[in-house]
Amino acid sequence: MLKNYIKIAFKVLLRRKFFTFISLFGISFTMIVLIVATSFYDHLFGPFPPEIKLDRTLYVFDLLYRYPQGGMDSADSENLSHYAVERFIRPLEGIEQVSIFQAFAHSHTHYNDQGDKVDSYLKYVDAAFWEIMEFNFVEGAGFTQRDVADAQQVTVINAATRHRLFGDEPAVGRTLKVNRQELRVIGVVDNVSRLRVLAQADIWVPYSIDARFRAQPLRGGQQDMHGPFSAVILATRSSDLLSIKADFRQGLSTLRYPYARPLIIAVDGYAETLFENMSASLFHGLVDDTEREGERFPLLLSGVIMGCALVFMLLPAVNLVNINLSRIMERSSEIGVRKAFGASSQTLVGQFIVENIMLTLLGGVIGFIGALGVLQFVNSIDLIPYAQFQLNLRVFLYGMLMALFFGVFSGVYPAWRMSRLHPVAALQRRKK
Amino acid sequence: MIKHLFKMVWNRKRANFLIGVELFLSFLVLCAVLTVCTYFLDNYRRPLGFSYDDVWHIEIAHSTTRGDEEQLKSQILLTLSTLDEIEAAAYVAEVPFGDDFDGVSIFSDDGKRILNRGNWVTDGLGKVLDLEIVDGRWFNREDEGLKGDAVVINEELAKLLFGLESPVGKDIRRWNAELLESRFAGDLAKATTYKVVGVVADFRGDDFAPSTPFVFRRVGLGDDYVPSDLLVRLRPGTKAVFGEKLLARLQSVVQDWRFSITPLSDHRTTNFKLYLSFITIGGFVAGLLIVMVSLGMMGVLWQNVTQRINEIGLRRALGGATRYIAAQFLGELLVVTTISVVFALAIIVQFPLNDAIEFVHREIYLGGIFAAILLMYLLVTICALYPSWLASRVQPAEALHHE
Numbered sequence: 001m002l003k004n005y006i007k008i009a010f011k012v013l014l015r016r017k018f019f020t021f022i023s024l025f026g027i028s029f030t031m032i033v034l035i036v037a038t039s040f041y042d043h044l045f046g047p048f049p050p051e052i053k054l055d056r057t058l059y060v061f062d063l064l065y066r067y068p069q070g071g072m073d074s075a076d077s078e079n080l081s082h083y084a085v086e087r088f089i090r091p092l093e094g095i096e097q098v099s100i101f102q103a104f105a106h107s108h109t110h111y112n113d114q115g116d117k118v119d120s121y122l123k124y125v126d127a128a129f130w131e132i133m134e135f136n137f138v139e140g141a142g143f144t145q146r147d148v149a150d151a152q153q154v155t156v157i158n159a160a161t162r163h164r165l166f167g168d169e170p171a172v173g174r175t176l177k178v179n180r181q182e183l184r185v186i187g188v189v190d191n192v193s194r195l196r197v198l199a200q201a202d203i204w205v206p207y208s209i210d211a212r213f214r215a216q217p218l219r220g221g222q223q224d225m226h227g228p229f230s231a232v233i234l235a236t237r238s239s240d241l242l243s244i245k246a247d248f249r250q251g252l253s254t255l256r257y258p259y260a261r262p263l264i265i266a267v268d269g270y271a272e273t274l275f276e277n278m279s280a281s282l283f284h285g286l287v288d289d290t291e292r293e294g295e296r297f298p299l300l301l302s303g304v305i306m307g308c309a310l311v312f313m314l315l316p317a318v319n320l321v322n323i324n325l326s327r328i329m330e331r332s333s334e335i336g337v338r339k340a341f342g343a344s345s346q347t348l349v350g351q352f353i354v355e356n357i358m359l360t361l362l363g364g365v366i367g368f369i370g371a372l373g374v375l376q377f378v379n380s381i382d383l384i385p386y387a388q389f390q391l392n393l394r395v396f397l398y399g400m401l402m403a404l405f406f407g408v409f410s411g412v413y414p415a416w417r418m419s420r421l422h423p424v425a426a427l428q429r430r431k432k
Numbered sequence: 433m434i435k436h437l438f439k440m441v442w443n444r445k446r447a448n449f450l451i452g453v454e455l456f457l458s459f460l461v462l463c464a465v466l467t468v469c470t471y472f473l474d475n476y477r478r479p480l481g482f483s484y485d486d487v488w489h490i491e492i493a494h495s496t497t498r499g500d501e502e503q504l505k506s507q508i509l510l511t512l513s514t515l516d517e518i519e520a521a522a523y524v525a526e527v528p529f530g531d532d533f534d535g536v537s538i539f540s541d542d543g544k545r546i547l548n549r550g551n552w553v554t555d556g557l558g559k560v561l562d563l564e565i566v567d568g569r570w571f572n573r574e575d576e577g578l579k580g581d582a583v584v585i586n587e588e589l590a591k592l593l594f595g596l597e598s599p600v601g602k603d604i605r606r607w608n609a610e611l612l613e614s615r616f617a618g619d620l621a622k623a624t625t626y627k628v629v630g631v632v633a634d635f636r637g638d639d640f641a642p643s644t645p646f647v648f649r650r651v652g653l654g655d656d657y658v659p660s661d662l663l664v665r666l667r668p669g670t671k672a673v674f675g676e677k678l679l680a681r682l683q684s685v686v687q688d689w690r691f692s693i694t695p696l697s698d699h700r701t702t703n704f705k706l707y708l709s710f711i712t713i714g715g716f717v718a719g720l721l722i723v724m725v726s727l728g729m730m731g732v733l734w735q736n737v738t739q740r741i742n743e744i745g746l747r748r749a750l751g752g753a754t755r756y757i758a759a760q761f762l763g764e765l766l767v768v769t770t771i772s773v774v775f776a777l778a779i780i781v782q783f784p785l786n787d788a789i790e791f792v793h794r795e796i797y798l799g800g801i802f803a804a805i806l807l808m809y810l811l812v813t814i815c816a817l818y819p820s821w822l823a824s825r826v827q828p829a830e831a832l833h834h835e
Contacts, residue, residue, distance in 0.1 A: 022731045026724040033717055106493045109692040111676040119692060179690060180683065211688060315457040315721060319728040322450050326735035383709060 002354065009355035012331070023323050027360050030316040030406065031367025034309060035399045036374050039389045041305065043195060045275050046394060050133035050192060050199050055238040056096075057132065058245065058271040059198065060089060060231040061103060061281075063252070066266045079103070081227025088251045088269075089231050094240035099128035102213075103230035105201040110177060112165055120161060122178065123201035124213055124228075130156075132234045133199055138162075140172040140187030143206050147186075151208040155183040158191045160386065161202045181209060191386035198232070198274070200386070225255075225267070233271060245271045275301075309402070317410040324356065324414035328421075335418060336426030345419035352418055356411030357404060364403030368396070437763045441771075448768050451732060455772040458725045459808050463780055465718040466807070467792065467800030472640050472711060474796050481586070481634035482528065482561035484696040486670070489527050490662040490682070494689040506653040508662070508685050509554075515681065517670045522556030523651065525659040529638045529699035536647045538626065540593065543608035548589060549637075550647035552659055557648070558584075560665045568600035568630030571650045575629060582650040583626040589645035590631050599628045604647075639700070640707045642792075663696070726815050733765065733819035737826075744823055745831025754824035761820040762813065769812045773805060 013020045047054040062077040063084065082100070090098050105121035112118050130142025135156075143154050155176065162171045162185075171185045183205060192200040207213035213228055235241055248271045255267050272280065279301035328335075335348065368391065375389045441448050492508075494501060505523065512521045526533050536550025557563070558570035566587060575582035583604065590599045603625040626649070635646045651658055666674070675693050682691050737744070744757055780801060 019731055019735075022727045026728060029720050029724055106690060107491060107692040108493075108690050109675070109679060109694075111679065115673055115676060117672065117675055117693070119694070122690075180687070315454070315461065316724065318450065318454045318457060319725055322454055322732050323728050325447065325450065326732045326739075329735070329739055 005351050005354045006358055008351075009358045012327075012355070013359070016327075016330070019323060019327060023320060023359060024363050024366065026316050026319050026323075027363025027403075027406070028366040028370060030313065031360075031364045031399065031403055032370040032374060033312065034402050035367055035371035035391070035395065036378075036389075037309070038398045038402070039371065039375055039391060039395050042392070042395050042398075043193065043387060043389050045278065046392075048193075048196070049190065050135040051196060051274065052134045053132070053234060054274055056235045056241070058233040058235065058241060058273060059277045060233065060248070060269060060271050061277055062230065063225065063267055063269040065264045066268060067264060078226045080229045080231060081224050082229070084225045084227065085229065085231050088248065088255075089233060089271075092233070092244055092247050092251070094236050094244055095233055096236045097128050097132055097234040099126055099132050099232045099234075100207070100229040101125040101129050101232065102207070102228060103198055108178065108203075118161075118164055120202035121200065122203050122205065124207035124210060125204050126207060129204075129232070132232055135189040135192075138188040138190060139170055140185070142187055142204075148206045148208050152206065153181055153183050153209055154186045154206065156187040156189060156204045157185055158189055158202050158386075160191050162188050176203075178203065178205065179210075183209075193387040194385045195387055198230075198277075241273070313406055313409065317406065320356075320410040321413055324411070325417060328414060328418045331418075332421060332426040335421050336423045336428075339421070339423035339426065348419040349412075349415040352415035353408060353411040356415070357407035360403045360407035360410070361400065364399055367403070368399060371399075433763075434767075437760070437767050440760070440764055441767050447736075448764075451729070451765075452768050452772045454725060454729070455769050455808075455812070456776050458722060459773055459776045459804060460780070461718055461721055462804040462807055463776070463801055465715065466803045467797055468714070469711070470796050470800045470803070471642075471792055472707070474793075475636070475640050475642050478636065478643050479634060480636050480639065481632065482563055484528065484561075484700060486666045486668055487560060487696040488664050488666065488675075488678075489694045489696055489699060490664065490678075491692045491694070492660045492662065492689055493692075494660065494686070502653070502655070502658050504686050504689075505658045505660075508682060509556075509653065511681060511685050512662075512664060515678070517667050517674050517678075519665045519667055520556045520559035521662060521664040522560045523554045523659045524557060524661050524663055525552035525651075526637075527661050527663070527699065528561075528696065529703040531637065533637050533646070536649050538647060539605040539608045541605065543605075545608065546589070546592065546645060548645035548647055550583075550649055552649050552651045552657075554651050554653060554658070557663065560663045562665075563635065564633040566631050566633050567598055568628070570630055571648075575650050576652055576654075581624055581626050582629050584630040584632055584648040584650075585628055586632050586634050586646040588634065588643060589647065590628075592645055599631060602628050604628060638703050638707075722811065726811055729765075729812070729815040730818060733761065733816055734822065737761065737819050737823045740823075741826060741831045744826045745828045748826060748828035749832060757826075758820040758824040761823050762816045765812055765816045766809070769808065773808060777801070 051057065060080065062079050065076045065078065067076075080100070085098065085100050089095075102124040105123040108120050108122045110118055110120070127143055127145045127148045135142070138159055140156070142156055143152070146152075147154050155178070157165075157171065157176070162168065165171070165176055166174060171188050173185065175182045175184050177183070183203075194200050207229075233244065235244055248269065252267050252269050270276075270280075276298045279297040283297050283300060338348065372391055375391065379388055492505075509521055509523070512518050533549040533551055536548070536552070538546055538548055540546050553571075555571045555573070555575075558565070563570065565584075567590070568584075570584060571582055585593075585599065585604075593599060593604065594602060604627075606625055626647070632648070634643055635648075636643055672695075679691060679693065682689075747757060748754075783797075
């Protein structure tokens with residue numbers, strides 16, 4: 001049955017080539033845009049090196065300090081101190097590893113031996129960072145617990161920095177100067193896209209070499225919760241994520257914040273997945289976030305993304321519906337015969353939708369090839385530093401899903417109209 | 433004739449409805465694209481209001497734990513003034529070509545928030561950015577007593593608040609009743625106003641930013657808050673290698689702060705590239721959407737002609753001239769287009785009325801819509817040309833024989 005439908009669909013496609021071209025042009029163009037957008041989405045949120053173990057990873061970006069209603073602005077967010085990590089994160093159940101690092105890399109200017117200006121992004125991290133994140137090492141390795149504990153002046157750089165400083169020669173063992181400190185290169189990694197904000201940098205250094213990052217002194221007999229760090233948690237199993245999230249908030253709720261002024265009534269924090277974290281930072285400030293509930297922002301972001309895709313599909317879908325409708329009339333004799341021989345309306349609707357899905361899937365495949373070209377162009381002009389947009393199985397599946405949806409979306413109405421043709425009228429309207 | 437065309441359209445209302453929906457959506461796309469394009473073009477041709485050549489941006493990254501940041505920052509400024517290559521230096525909260533400039537807001541006398549943008553700056557900025565003073569003066573030490581409440585505004589804001597009067601020496605409202613209530617429990621004594629000391633011609637943050645009301649708010653070096661971004665104007669002809677010396681000098685003032693230096697012209701290039709890629713991508717996608725719609729429209733009309741061949745044959749047999757038949761097909765489509773455009777316009781005019789689009793001037797908006805209407809009719813006419821011609825070529829004998 002399906003085979004016959006496909007055969008018929010193919011024959012129809014070959015019948016009036018101009019129309020086939022118009023339909024396919026619209027579908028492929030729509031699919032190119034959607035697939036490129038999907039690839040962009042995948043680049044932002046998908047598991048790419050170094051963030052491969054995303055299904056077991058949670059980020060604690062900052063903590064929220066809430067004030068009583070009416071006093072100050074309702075809440076402040078601050079990064080974490082060593083103490084906050086040791087007390088509220090490390091003891092959690094089901095955790096394999098915890099890394100503390102500086103969430104945003106700082107830009108930093110220095111001058112190389114030739115006197116050329118070199119701008120780099122610098123990030124302070126610990127040793128566990130290299131185990132949770134799976135960087136592709138070109139040479140050498142990340143720093144160890146020992147290096148961090150002894151405040152060894154070592155560094156890991158990316159391939160672009162190696163190229164700028166040492167001209168693609170092996171760099172391990174050579175030194176570079178950052179803030180008047182001579183750092184010995186112990187590893188070189190592949191470039192990480194600037195869009196992977198939490199992992200990316202040009203130069204990674206152990207946090208202990210900078211006085212600002214060492215454990216904070218006691219303040220008034222109490223440990224300080226504020227610090228320069230964010231944390232990334234690697235859970236033992238991905239099924240533990242929910243309980244870790246809940247335990248973390250539970251733990252924070254037991255804290256009685258020591259300072260009287262400004263009065264802080266509660267400390268709150270969220271352990272979030274990459275998607276949750278990114279959506280929270282995207283909508284931060286745009287939406288009232290005094291209650292930054294874990295699920296609200298991701299839902300909002302997914303809604304916005306899907307809404308955009310739907311709105312974008314609307315015009316191409318109406319266009320395709322119009323073309324399909326006018327092509328039905330061409331086939332009125334065929335429909336008439338089938339109805340006269342007892343085909344039900346549902347059968348005809350099914351047939352037409354299958355035909356339309358065939359067409360959109362074909363457009364999807366063409367769209368895929370087109371998207372490949374577009375992405376290669378985007379990668380070649382270096383629109384976003386180090387970003388390599390790519391098509392992979394995930395993007396392919398999403399793309400096919402969208403083509404399927406588009407096929408149904410634009411096929412239902414013409415199919416319904418077609419199934420309602422009266423057999424007598426349909427047979428009468430014979431053409432050439 | 434026109435009444436007749438409406439009747440023809442009505443008779444085929446189901447088919448025409450879908451065509452209408454498609455034209456309606458396409459018109460919305462055209463309006464959006466053309467309004468955005470005219471908006472950017474109009475902004476681009478306006479003067480920036482400042483000069484960025486020979487200006488460097490120094491970003492300072494520092495911890496907030498020391499407690500003497502403000503003192504160190506004025507020390508840095510002092511050090512910079514000893515360097516021969518530097519003509520002027522100033523701290524700014526937001527840097528041109530990238531930042532948002534949404535840090536200051538003010539209110540009109542009736543408590544309405546005036547849409548404005550602003551920046552917190554120290555005294556040197558007038559010289560660093562070469563701002564053109566048209567009335568009054570730029571900030572200086574005399575403003576110290578005003579405790580951060582001295583402002584310089586741009587001509588647009590001056591016109592908005594004071595009309596033709598000179599705004600120098602006048603006060604501007606900082607709060608409205610609502611804010612006053614939430615901050616100071618309505619205590620009027622604590623509510624201060626801004627005092628205008630001068631007027632600059634204009635200030636736009638980047639090449640494509642709109643000309644909007646703008647406020648420079650003065651920051652004294654002794655204040656609680658001093659921004660962490662420095663802008664310095666170099667003596668013309670200073671070489672890029674001076675950066676190395678500058679960096680060493682800065683590091684010698686504060687060892688553990690980190691500095692990054694970028695020429696303002698680099699920021700401009702980056703910013704330009706960003707806008708350009710957005711405009712190109714948007715324009716490309718919209719353009720292809722319109723091509724797709726045009727092709728589809730042509731196909732549908734073509735199919736219509738083949739379907740209505742009997743009708744055409746009859747008209748021809750009864751003596752209808754070929755050009756009338758072509759005009760009928762074109763006319764029907766134009767009627768559908770007009771109906772769609774009217775519906776779309778009814779929706780579009782809601783936007784400026786609701787202040788949904790804040791910075792777009794009315795003329796730009798109307799210009800964009802007008803261009804969209806023209807383009808829409810042009811496109812539809814082009815789409816209808818070939819099918820109409822085809823219809824006019826129908827031979828009456830053949831057509832009537834068709835059934």
